[in-house]
Amino acid sequence: MRILIAGGSGFVGRALVGQAFAAGHRVAVASRRPQDVHMAHAQLEVVESLPDLSPYDAVVQLSGENLFAKRWNPAQKEVLRRSRVESAQAMVAALAQADSKPTAYVQGSATGFYGSDRGEELLDESGSNGDDFLAGVCREWEAAAAGAREHGVAVTCLRTGIVLGPGGGALAQMVPPFKLGLGGPIGNGRQWMSWIHIQDLARLILHALEQAHDGPLNGVAPEPARNKDLTKALGRALHRPTLFPIPAFGLKLRFGEVTDVLTGSLRCSAAHALATGFEFRHESLDETLADVLHHAH
Numbered sequence: 251m252r253i254l255i256a257g258g259s260g261f262v263g264r265a266l267v268g269q270a271f272a273a274g275h276r277v278a279v280a281s282r283r284p285q286d287v288h289m290a291h292a293q294l295e296v297v298e299s300l301p302d303l304s305p306y307d308a309v310v311q312l313s314g315e316n317l318f319a320k321r322w323n324p325a326q327k328e329v330l331r332r333s334r335v336e337s338a339q340a341m342v343a344a345l346a347q348a349d350s351k352p353t354a355y356v357q358g359s360a361t362g363f364y365g366s367d368r369g370e371e372l373l374d375e376s377g378s379n380g381d382d383f384l385a386g387v388c389r390e391w392e393a394a395a396a397g398a399r400e401h402g403v404a405v406t407c408l409r410t411g412i413v414l415g416p417g418g419g420a421l422a423q424m425v426p427p428f429k430l431g432l433g434g435p436i437g438n439g440r441q442w443m444s445w446i447h448i449q450d451l452a453r454l455i456l457h458a459l460e461q462a463h464d465g466p467l468n469g470v471a472p473e474p475a476r477n478k479d480l481t482k483a484l485g486r487a488l489h490r491p492t493l494f495p496i497p498a499f500g501l502k503l504r505f506g507e508v509t510d511v512l513t514g515s516l517r518c519s520a521a522h523a524l525a526t527g528f529e530f531r532h533e534s535l536d537e538t539l540a541d542v543l544h545h546a547h
Contacts, residue, residue, distance in 0.1 A: 252305060253459065256280040256341060257312030257358075261418035262410075262451060266310065267294065269452040278306070282313075300340060303348040308459040310356045311395070313337035317384075318423065322507045331387050334358070338394035345398050352403060354462040356455050357395035359407040361444050361470065363388035366514035370442075374519040375409070375466040384511065392466070404462040408455065410469035411518060414538055415448025416546035421484075425543075428484055434494040436501065439478030442517035444470040447532035447542070457528045472520040475535050487539040 253270055257263050258279030270277045271293070278295035303309060315333040320326050338357055345351060364373050365380020379389050392407040399405055413419045427433050446454075451469050458467060475483070485492035501509040520530070532538045 251307040251459065252276045252278070253308045253310065254278045254280060254301070254303065254306045254352075255310045255312065256300060256337065257310075257314070260312055261415065262358075262413060262448065263312045265415060265448045265452040266312070266455055269449065269456055273456055275456070300344045303344050303352055304350040306352045308354045308356075309341060309345070309352050310455060310459070311337055311341045312358045314358060317511065318505075318508060321505060322383075327383060331390065334387060334391045335394050338391055339397075342394065342397040342401075345401050345403055351401055354404045354406070354459045355395065355398045356406045356408055356458050357392070359388050359392055359409045359466070360384065361409050361411045361468065361516050361518050362511065363392070363409050363466075364516060364518070366510040366516075367441070368517070369515050370517065372517050372519050373468075375468060375522055382510065383507070399464075404464040406458040406463045407466045408451075408458070408469045409466055409518070410451060411444035411446050411471075411474075411516070413448050413451055414445055414542050416542050419448070421542060421546075424484060425488070425546075428488050428490050428492070431490050432494055433481060433485060433488075433490060433492050434496050435478040435481045435492070436496045437477070437498040437513050439476060439481065439495070441477050441513060441515035442474050443477055443480055444468075444474045444516050444518035445480070445535070445538075446471045447530075447538045450530050450532050453531070454523060454528055457523075457526070461526060463526060467523060468518045468520060469523075470518045470520050471530060471535075471538075472524065472533050473535065474517050480535065483535045483539055486536065487543050 253275050259281040280297050280300050315330050362384035364377050365385045366382050395405055481492045498513045
């Protein structure tokens with residue numbers, strides 16, 4: 251396939267480019283910062299804005315402001331919302347104008363679609379939409395992408411959990427205090443955290459494109475972990491103690507409303523991905539953390 255990736259210079263985008271080339275696809279990246287695109291692949295085409303999509307068999311939209319980059323205030327919330335919704339709208343507009351349409355479109359989304367705290371509930375793709383800020387953003391984000399179906403394009407909104415990979419994502423925030431021996435569970439540590447290895451996420455995107463999958467898809471590994479278990483696993487991987495619980499109120503004072511994303515409980519199911527024939531290569535949290543931290547050096 252010939253694949254266009256918007257947001258290909260980001261954390262997940264870079265992994266997707268690598269996996270797409272490894273699978274024998276031809277790849278182009280649309281990026282606002284083309285100088286940031288890693289040019290390890292000589293055949294990689296880089297464009298500054300969305301081109302005519304007619305030559306492409308599949309498209310991926312991964313653009314969006316980092317949720318954890320700044321403290322949330324009304325202005326930052328609008329930046330977070332617009333960066334996602336408008337990127338989806340731009341892709342759908344480009345699809346509408348293409349003389350020959352790609353067959354499949356994968357759009358980023360997040361497990362935050364279900365809200366910030368669903369307790370012990372096991373959430374598959376039929377789970378109800380939450381009622382907090384991030385859930386509202388995901389709802390609007392997915393609705394914008396759905397417009398591509400009017401042009402005969404299969405649309406997958408990938409509800410991604412915590413992405414574990416070297417060089418960015420959640421671990422870039424978590425590892426430094428753990429290395430100092432200051433890591434610990436957040437609150438009571440019983441909240442569920444749905445995670446996925448970055449290479450499995452990249453492969454899942456390709457799988458959805460190759461199958462022309464249509465509908466929401468949880469981008470999570472088959473075994474979600476409680477926060478305290480993820481904490482212990484990271485401590486084992488780094489050979490550091492995890493003795494100091496992190497009080498939720500302390501995080502709230504420092505980070506504000508975004509803390510709800512860290513302290514809530516989302517136990518998401520990978521059953522649908524497995525039912526489509528996708529095979530995870532990284533199902534164990536201990537193995538995933540060992541692999542990621544090995545490649546981080």
